Amino acid sequence: MSLKLQICTLLFIILFIPVSNAQNSRGEYGVYNTVLGSVVGGVGAVINKKPDEKFGKVLFKGMWQGALGGFIVHESKMLIGKISEENSFQYSWYSKFVNAAGNSIIENAAMNRNFYDQWNINFGFNRFEFHTKDKFGFRYKVMPVSLVLTGYVAVQSKFEWEKSLQTGEMIFSTGSSKFSGIDYAGVTIGTAVVMNSDYINDKATYGHEFIHVYQYYDYNFVNTFVHDPVYKLTDKWLGKANKFIYYDFNSAVLDVLYSIEYEDVEHYYDNFFEREAALYSHTLH
Numbered sequence: 699m700s701l702k703l704q705i706c707t708l709l710f711i712i713l714f715i716p717v718s719n720a721q722n723s724r725g726e727y728g729v730y731n732t733v734l735g736s737v738v739g740g741v742g743a744v745i746n747k748k749p750d751e752k753f754g755k756v757l758f759k760g761m762w763q764g765a766l767g768g769f770i771v772h773e774s775k776m777l778i779g780k781i782s783e784e785n786s787f788q789y790s791w792y793s794k795f796v797n798a799a800g801n802s803i804i805e806n807a808a809m810n811r812n813f814y815d816q817w818n819i820n821f822g823f824n825r826f827e828f829h830t831k832d833k834f835g836f837r838y839k840v841m842p843v844s845l846v847l848t849g850y851v852a853v854q855s856k857f858e859w860e861k862s863l864q865t866g867e868m869i870f871s872t873g874s875s876k877f878s879g880i881d882y883a884g885v886t887i888g889t890a891v892v893m894n895s896d897y898i899n900d901k902a903t904y905g906h907e908f909i910h911v912y913q914y915y916d917y918n919f920v921n922t923f924v925h926d927p928v929y930k931l932t933d934k935w936l937g938k939a940n941k942f943i944y945y946d947f948n949s950a951v952l953d954v955l956y957s958i959e960y961e962d963v964e965h966y967y968d969n970f971f972e973r974e975a976a977l978y979s980h981t982l983h
Contacts, residue, residue, distance in 0.1 A: 724779075724977050728772040731916070732765050735804045738919035739764015742808025745923055756810060763813045767803030771916065774800055775978040778909055782902040782980055790865040790908060795819070801915045808922035820915065822868035822889050823848050825944045839944040844914075847888030847949075855892055865904065867911055871895050886910035888949060905979030913971055917948035 743760025744753065774797035780789035798819035806813045815831040823844035829835035848868060855872040862869045873895040883897040884907040891907040893900075921928075924947065932940050959969040967973045967982060976982035 724772075724776065727775075727974050727977060728769070731772040731775070732768040734916070735768020735771065735800075735807075736761045736765035739767065739804055739807030742919055742922045743810040746808070746810040746926070748810070751810075760807045760810065763807035764804050766813065767800045767805075767807060770800030770803065771797060771912070772800075775909055775912060775974075778905045778912075778978050779980050781905045781908075785901060787864040787901070787904075790867070790904070793908070794866045797912055797915065801918055805918055805922055808919045809925065820889065821866065837941065839942050841889075841944050841946040843946045843949040844888045844890075848890045851887050851890040851892055858893070858898070861893075861898070865908070867891055867908060869893060869904075871898055886914075889914055902979055902981050906975045906981045909975035909978050910971070913974070914946075914948065914952060917952050918946075920948045920951050921945055 740757045740761035742764075743756045747753070747756045774793045777789050777793035777796060780792075781787060799817065802817045802819075803813045805818065806815050809816075812831070815829070817828045817830065819826050820841070823841045825839040825841055827837045827839060829837070851870050855870040858869040858871050868890045870890060871893045882894055883900060883903040884891060884893045886892070886907045889911050891904070891911065893903065893907075897903050921944070928945055928947075929940060932943070932945075936943070956969070956971055959971060963969060967976055973982070
């Protein structure tokens, strides 16, 4: 087994072990986000290392850049709490740009690039890439899994275009519990947020769901691990169209981890991801 494959296998073993529920504060989740960024930045950099590059140098660069990105992601989640504290959706936009910067830095680290080489921001299933290495470039991409999940939501609920413009996220509403089978104030499916109509103006619930959207992006590093082989394979089928697709395999990994967190839990917020969303958004009960 190659060194790259060994490192990748070890990381996935670590990630698929149910995450500790010991985090009881936003500060502890901040450490988690920073460490996660550092680890995946280093591992991804090694996976995407050029043959003539030194292992130690590449690993160190990926780890410190990933840590920087992870800390910025934490700060973006801290801003989410301001939505309900200040009763203003402006903080959703502030947070969105900060989160995009943090995740861009982590992705650059995991792709073995300089942290400033590419900047990405997502609006629902739409991904906008700004390339700044050598010369400025722009590219639009669609995230297929997010697109399918958004379509699934759209045919069964109402698109809230005004709330979507106010928050920078794709917001839908419905008066039923069809998406989870239980009564809920809000639920996130992929990158689409579905609000219970009775809570359509509850800013704390918006904040909670936006953290779930950010969790979707937290696992974008999965896509960097398989970037080269996936695009080499799909180029044969899709040709030039492949340049406009961002394969969001992170969705499957997050779904598995989320399901693992619900095994043998006594309380709703024993789930690591729900607890993180609640702590940052001030919805922990």
